[in-house]
Amino acid sequence: MKVGVIGGGYVGLVSASCFAKLGFNTMILENDKRKINKIQRAISPIYEDQLDSLLKLTIIQNGNLSITNDRDLFFKNSDIIFICLPTPSQSNGEIDLNYILKELMELGKLISKSNKFKFIIIKSSVVPGSTSGIIKSTLEVYSNKKVGFDFGLGVNPEFLMEGQAINNFFNPDRIVIGTLDQKTKTVLSKLYESFNCPKLFVTLDEAEMIKYVSNSFLATKISFINQIANLSENFNINMDNIVDGIGTDKRISKQFLRSGLGFGGSCFPKDVLALYNLSKQYDSTISILKKTLEINNYQPLRVVKLLKNQFDLKNKNISLLGLSFKPGTDDIREAPSLKIVKELIKYDCNISVYDPAHKNTKLPSHQYLHICESIEEVLNNSDAAILVTEWDEFKSLEPVNFSNMNNKLIIDGRRILDPNIYHNSNVKLITIGNSRINSS
Ligand code: UGA
Numbered sequence: 001m002k003v004g005v006i007g008g009g010y011v012g013l014v015s016a017s018c019f020a021k022l023g024f025n026t027m028i029l030e031n032d033k034r035k036i037n038k039i040q041r042a043i044s045p046i047y048e049d050q051l052d053s054l055l056k057l058t059i060i061q062n063g064n065l066s067i068t069n070d071r072d073l074f075f076k077n078s079d080i081i082f083i084c085l086p087t088p089s090q091s092n093g094e095i096d097l098n099y100i101l102k103e104l105m106e107l108g109k110l111i112s113k114s115n116k117f118k119f120i121i122i123k124s125s126v127v128p129g130s131t132s133g134i135i136k137s138t139l140e141v142y143s144n145k146k147v148g149f150d151f152g153l154g155v156n157p158e159f160l161m162e163g164q165a166i167n168n169f170f171n172p173d174r175i176v177i178g179t180l181d182q183k184t185k186t187v188l189s190k191l192y193e194s195f196n197c198p199k200l201f202v203t204l205d206e207a208e209m210i211k212y213v214s215n216s217f218l219a220t221k222i223s224f225i226n227q228i229a230n231l232s233e234n235f236n237i238n239m240d241n242i243v244d245g246i247g248t249d250k251r252i253s254k255q256f257l258r259s260g261l262g263f264g265g266s267c268f269p270k271d272v273l274a275l276y277n278l279s280k281q282y283d284s285t286i287s288i289l290k291k292t293l294e295i296n297n298y299q300p301l302r303v304v305k306l307l308k309n310q311f312d313l314k315n316k317n318i319s320l321l322g323l324s325f326k327p328g329t330d331d332i333r334e335a336p337s338l339k340i341v342k343e344l345i346k347y348d349c350n351i352s353v354y355d356p357a358h359k360n361t362k363l364p365s366h367q368y369l370h371i372c373e374s375i376e377e378v379l380n381n382s383d384a385a386i387l388v389t390e391w392d393e394f395k396s397l398e399p400v401n402f403s404n405m406n407n408k409l410i411i412d413g414r415r416i417l418d419p420n421i422y423h424n425s426n427v428k429l430i431t432i433g434n435s436r437i438n439s440s
């Protein structure tokens with residue numbers, strides 16, 4: 001069984017290298033020549049734990065993984081073809097399927113000329129109804145063949161978290177397999193037979209819905225706890241105790257209840273918006289999702305509010321510890337840091353940023369924004385520091401590390417600094433969602 005993956009982006013590259021590690025002969029189809037060149041030399045174009053060594057193993061050592069921009073060669077080499085192309089938001093918030101549909105037109109033409117039964121599996125996040133609707137019809141029209149009789153079609157969503165994607169691939173909570181035809185169900189069962197987790201065999205629409213509900217539910221959990229944290233600042237409450245108190249109830253669980261600056265990244269904001277827009281189209285508006293997004297848009301601004309309670313922000317030197325939307329990645333898509341920078345610029349602040357994954361990042365140049373190469377550099381002469389991303393490097397910071405600041409004020413937007421260490425020091429620590437410390 002040979003595996004093909006269309007799209008060497010985050011999901012495609014991780015999935016392909018993991019399938020190759022499992023022993024499948026795997027090929028990626030990618031059109032970005034610079035990316036191809038790097039991957040062929042086993043250099044990961046993205047920042048992801050363990051990926052470089054996995055590429056070395058699968059590309060150089062055992063040769064199970066290859067990458068090409070030659071679609072004919074790719075098609076010939078692949079029995080099961082995973083579509084791992086981006087599905088961005090359109091300006092009206094609806095999902096944009098164009099990358100996928102263009103590729104499917106080409107695949108359809110190749111299927112029309114082939115006498116082999118190929119399996120086309122959608123791994124990209126597509127809203128419910130996409131695969132049984134436009135995706136199926138595009139393939140059938142361009143191939144002039146029928147799903148189930150001439151080729152297979154399935155949906156197999158991914159649940160990989162950036163920074164932990166390889167571990168997530170090999171240790172999934174579940175594998176969701178959406179199919180129309182028995183052959184596709186059989187071939188995907190075989191592909192994943194070495195996994196011991198529950199395997200859920202569902203319809204195409206159900207598989208798509210599971211992915212969107214999963215991301216939307218987790219995002220809503222985060223917005224919910226963030227509003228509880230904001231309220232809790234008015235009482236003698238430490239949010240960690242609240243999360244322990246409710247999270248030990250197995251029905252709730254502690255996961256995705258870390259309050260702070262809200263969710264970012266390329267998935268949650270986009271997927272919540274797409275599900276919300278889909279629900280409106282079907283006159284079944286999931287209004288809670290609109291609130292989830294509104295709360296999340298506000299949450300990064302809350303640290304700016306906490307700062308404004310301390311002093312007049314005009315022309316102040318503000319340091320940001322962290323830029324990526326979460327630790328373990330250099331991804332800044334929809335990162336809370338960007339919203340904070342945008343807000344601080346309104347007050348003509350001079351902003352310095354340090355992030356371990358962004359020492360050499362070229363950000364859109366702005367006269368007020370400066371990228372630093374160390375914690376020491378970012379704090380130098382600063383009037384306040386905002387902890388934005390919970391990198392390990394920041395967790396061990398102590399009052400002495402802030403000694404070169406002009407004004408020793410820290411706003412911990414991720415709740416990772418230990419307040420007890422700061423209590424009797426000359427550094428003022430304000431933690432989002434924690435009144436005991438805010439008032440000290
Ligand atoms: C998310 C999902 O967790 C994956 O299952 C899914 O496959 C992926 O989207 C996707 O759709 O491709 P990811 O975006 O990599 O993965 O990041 P998460 O670790 O889920 O974090 C998302 C955001 O929520 C981050 O900004 C994080 O800081 C924030 N978060 C997470 C919190 O604010 N509090 C929490 O308790 C947990």
